Amino acid sequence: MTQTWTVTYEIFRKKGNQASHYDRFEMKVDPDEYVLDGIERIWAFNDRSLVFSHACHHSTCGACGMLVNGVEKLTCITPIRSVTKDGGVIRVEPMRNFPVISDLSVDMTVFYQRMESVGHQPVVSNGFEDSKGKFDPEDDLLRLSDCIECGLCISACPIALTTPAYLGPAVLAGAQQSGDLNPCVLDLVDSENGAWRCHSAYECTEVCPSHVDPAWRIMDLRKKLVSRRIKKFFGIK
């Protein structure tokens, strides 16, 4: 039997250079619906000027990342039940650390460009065992890589909060995962704004909806960078 809850969506609104504010929408929802379902209904029945991003509705495109009651969530797979209670509030805001285009939509261009520059592979061989970085060249089946480029980790990172120059967790994890530390990638990641800028808050791994474990990958990348430097120092190939 479906339940009905009354919840209030408090939605961040911002257009152009206008000051931001929150709009409140009281709604009847099924608590097992997802946060994104509510936002879509607000757009459909209350306010067609509400801007937000989404596509797949099943945690694959990575477009629907937002702050839900102060925490980074992929809204298409976040049940309303998990973030509020009957009579409660769902505050929805755009991700942190990205420029806001309008309302809940943010500009992720630089992030996507960085992912490409470090050689992140959105599609990998089925034999590619993400967590250990193993690769089976014989395997010709393909699958999507774990990282869906949602940007939630960048939004949650305290270092990305203070400088846009920091590459950020997903990008460093992408470099670690691709395994191809060519000179161009090394230039990016073995630098002040690369792997060495992380301050170990581990917030990225907490919010990642896709089990990429970016914090672990950053640390593993550092290990690889240090071992390259040591080998270089002793002239070992």
Add this chain to the structure above:
Amino acid sequence: MAEHPQKPANLIKWFDPRNKSLGSWAFILNRITGLGLTVYLFLHLIMLGQLARGPEAYDGFIALVKNPIFLAGELLVIAAALIHGLNGIRIGITSFGIAGGKQKQLFIGLMTVAVIAIVYFAIRMFTH
């Protein structure tokens, strides 16, 4: 194009523990203790300067630091050093890919050691 929202003033948000996980609490604690120890270092150097003002000034200063308020301050310094040092060990080893997946357990374990040591020092300082 919309502007990047980052600005140096956001630094203050580093200290906001709301909706954060254990890793962030460790991060915040390390910043607070680090800043505290830096301030203490300066105070310590100023106080050492008293030595240069002769034995009377020094004796007066020693009498002052035996006051319970000073003792509590000293205990805060010990606590900060223990927390910062032990958490530093955790960051040091996890930063190079060792036990990164166990950072929470490491934090809880090392902070338990810190609390036991702080209680031990408090008992010694206030009962002698």
